[in-house]
Amino acid sequence: MDEGSIILKTINLRKYYEVRSKILKRVKQFVKAVDDVTIEIKRGETLAVVGESGSGKTTLGMVLGKLLEPTDGKILFKNLDITYSLPKNLLGKIRLVFQDPYSALNPRLKIVDSLIEPLQIMNIGRKEAIEKVAHYLQLVGLPESYMSYYPHMLSGGQRQRVVVARALITEPEFLILDEPTSMLDVSTQSQILRLLRSIKKEKQITYLFITHNLVVARYMANRIAVMYAGQIVEIGGKSNIFQNPLHPYTRTLLSAYPSPNPRSQWNPIIPEELTVKYYENKCRYIDRCSLKMQKCEKNMPTDIKVEEDHYVKCFLYAET
Amino acid sequence: MKPLEISDLTVGYKTLRGWITALSNVNLSIDKKGEILALVGESGSGKSTLGLAVAGLLSPNARANGSIKINGKEALGKPYNSKVAVIFQDALASLNPVLTIGEQLAEIFVIHEKLDRRKAIEKAKKFLLKVGLSEEFLDKYPHELSGGQRQRALISMALAMDPELIIADEPTTALDVTVQAKVLLVLKNLVKSVGIPMIYITHDIALAMHIADSIAIMYAGQIIELSSKYDIFENPLHPYTKALLKSIPTIDSDVEELYVIEGEPPNPDSFPKGCRFHPRCPLASDKCKSKMPEAINVNGRSVRCHLYG
Numbered sequence: 001m002d003e004g005s006i007i008l009k010t011i012n013l014r015k016y017y018e019v020r021s022k023i024l025k026r027v028k029q030f031v032k033a034v035d036d037v038t039i040e041i042k043r044g045e046t047l048a049v050v051g052e053s054g055s056g057k058t059t060l061g062m063v064l065g066k067l068l069e070p071t072d073g074k075i076l077f078k079n080l081d082i083t084y085s086l087p088k089n090l091l092g093k094i095r096l097v098f099q100d101p102y103s104a105l106n107p108r109l110k111i112v113d114s115l116i117e118p119l120q121i122m123n124i125g126r127k128e129a130i131e132k133v134a135h136y137l138q139l140v141g142l143p144e145s146y147m148s149y150y151p152h153m154l155s156g157g158q159r160q161r162v163v164v165a166r167a168l169i170t171e172p173e174f175l176i177l178d179e180p181t182s183m184l185d186v187s188t189q190s191q192i193l194r195l196l197r198s199i200k201k202e203k204q205i206t207y208l209f210i211t212h213n214l215v216v217a218r219y220m221a222n223r224i225a226v227m228y229a230g231q232i233v234e235i236g237g238k239s240n241i242f243q244n245p246l247h248p249y250t251r252t253l254l255s256a257y258p259s260p261n262p263r264s265q266w267n268p269i270i271p272e273e274l275t276v277k278y279y280e281n282k283c284r285y286i287d288r289c290s291l292k293m294q295k296c297e298k299n300m301p302t303d304i305k306v307e308e309d310h311y312v313k314c315f316l317y318a319e320t
Numbered sequence: 321m322k323p324l325e326i327s328d329l330t331v332g333y334k335t336l337r338g339w340i341t342a343l344s345n346v347n348l349s350i351d352k353k354g355e356i357l358a359l360v361g362e363s364g365s366g367k368s369t370l371g372l373a374v375a376g377l378l379s380p381n382a383r384a385n386g387s388i389k390i391n392g393k394e395a396l397g398k399p400y401n402s403k404v405a406v407i408f409q410d411a412l413a414s415l416n417p418v419l420t421i422g423e424q425l426a427e428i429f430v431i432h433e434k435l436d437r438r439k440a441i442e443k444a445k446k447f448l449l450k451v452g453l454s455e456e457f458l459d460k461y462p463h464e465l466s467g468g469q470r471q472r473a474l475i476s477m478a479l480a481m482d483p484e485l486i487i488a489d490e491p492t493t494a495l496d497v498t499v500q501a502k503v504l505l506v507l508k509n510l511v512k513s514v515g516i517p518m519i520y521i522t523h524d525i526a527l528a529m530h531i532a533d534s535i536a537i538m539y540a541g542q543i544i545e546l547s548s549k550y551d552i553f554e555n556p557l558h559p560y561t562k563a564l565l566k567s568i569p570t571i572d573s574d575v576e577e578l579y580v581i582e583g584e585p586p587n588p589d590s591f592p593k594g595c596r597f598h599p600r601c602p603l604a605s606d607k608c609k610s611k612m613p614e615a616i617n618v619n620g621r622s623v624r625c626h627l628y629g
Contacts, residue, residue, distance in 0.1 A: 269498075
């Protein structure tokens with residue numbers, strides 16, 4: 001299969017959560033965690049999804065990872081509709097890695113049993129499976145002897161390596177990484193990030209890398225999608241996003257990270273702290289935006305192509 | 321008189337498996353009011369223990385030796401010092417959920433300054449304004465505030481005590497980045513304008529570079545390097561500091577490959593012999609394996625490494 005073809009595509013993907021009133025349990029409102037998301041992910045790339053807590057990035061990962069059923073829309077994986085069910089031959093081709101390596105492993109299972117489980121579901125014999133476990137432990141930089149260890153005997157970084165090995169063992173083509181290093185220390189984080197990059201190169205896997213940390217996204221990704229209130233407000237190649245950020249929210253996010261050079265200027269843009277509102281007929285960022293115009297009050301902006309591989313949902317860049 | 325002078329501080333915790341050392345022979349000082357010293361290190365490096373020791377909040381199973389002088393007065397071994405204000409990471413746990421922000425803040429003035437209630441509320445209003453919270457927040461309960469607002473309310477309470485020293489222990493780790501920037505700048509500007517010395521504890525070296533004046537890098541219970549932030553960034557001495565700066569991705573440039581410090585930080589119950597960093601150090605020699613390096617003075621900077629001894 002050729003590099004650059006579309007491996008996963010979503011069309012108007014939606015995931016709404018109902019918020020019910022306390023007494024009569026009537027639906028009061030919706031949290032539109034993922035709202036009208038249409039993205040194309042190319043084979044072999046790393047797409048980073050960035051945004052603050054509540055932006056919907058984790059829900060997007062869970063829907064794409066088939067852990068949640070979408071409210072509406074379509075997911076196409078290798079041109080097959082997998083919105084509601086995954087064909088047998090695609091079992092194990094989409095895998096997830098979560099943030100917390102402490103709760104991701106069953107404390108009563110030895111590492112080898114945790115790793116073998118996905119293979120058993122795929123009807124692979126025990127002998128072959130154990131060989132695979134040894135191979136994948138080695139791939140993530142752990143000695144074979146760790147097979148007989150329990151999770152509590154490992155450090156956070158080692159556990160995360162085990163979780164990565166468990167995700168890789170079914171030979172996935174698409175790996176969803178949800179904040180895989182945000183609970184780790186700096187020196188462990190750099191180990192895991194480098195490991196993930198080298199595995200990607202070796203195995204030609206496509207990554208969806210979910211993170212709140214733009215600095216990590218800059219290191220890992222080829223393309224960046226910025227989420228706010230369930231929508232992707234800006235998406236584009238890494239250099240487009242970092243050198244030419246367009247959406248006011250992207251600019252605000254970028255300005256919040258200081259460079260480690262103490263002589264550099266750090267002038268973060270400080271937005272209002274407000275709860276996110278899921279407006280339908282105006283821009284969702286309007287309450288925080290310092291550049292809002294009349295137009296933003298009346299319509300919801302749609303994707304505007306600003307340059308090759310760079311789209312933004314903002315009227316500032318609309319023609320006329 | 322220095323606002324803070326710590327000499328030869330060692331702290332251990334008694335556990336079921338015996339004593340473990342959290343801090344070994346820490347020396348540091350804050351020389352003038354309004355100076356901000358950042359403690360930077362990974363989890364388990366002892367940075368929080370150091371903060372608790374200074375505040376007099378060590379748990380009962382801890383044993384501390386050495387000296388902590390706050391404005392010349394010995395603080396070690398004394399109970400909690402109300403002239404040291406501490407801001408913790410978890411603001412919701414630090415605030416009383418059944419009192420309004422105004423009541424909690426006014427309480428401080430009623431108890432410590434013997435003000436009557438009306439005057440105390442007036443004063444509380446003024447302190448909230450300092451951190452950018454309007455009058456209406458007086459009547460709000462902690463759960464009604466956003467994370468950043470709660471942290472700012474805590475900052476106003478820390479200032480209300482007219483403290484001689486502020487300790488901020490990862491005050492923004494739980495917050496979103498845009499909110500984090502706001503809270504940190506509020507804190508820094510207040511500390512600078514009022515002239516209160518502060519210890520800022522963080523694992524984020526990039527933030528430390530912009531908030532603090534000087535930086536102490538901690539590893540396995542020791543300060544392994546201490547100097548001005550400019551020295552640390554432009555000319556780091558200790559191999560760990562050098563590696564740390566190379567192993568973080570940065571926001572302003574594309575890094576081809578991150579530097580990796582192999583291995584993991586040691587457990588406090590089994591620190592390696594000699595230099596505690598030697599198993600991970602690319603420059604370790606035989607001497608490093610057998611002899612623990614003392615903190616030595618290199619052009620006015622302090623570093624714990626045999627390379628400079």
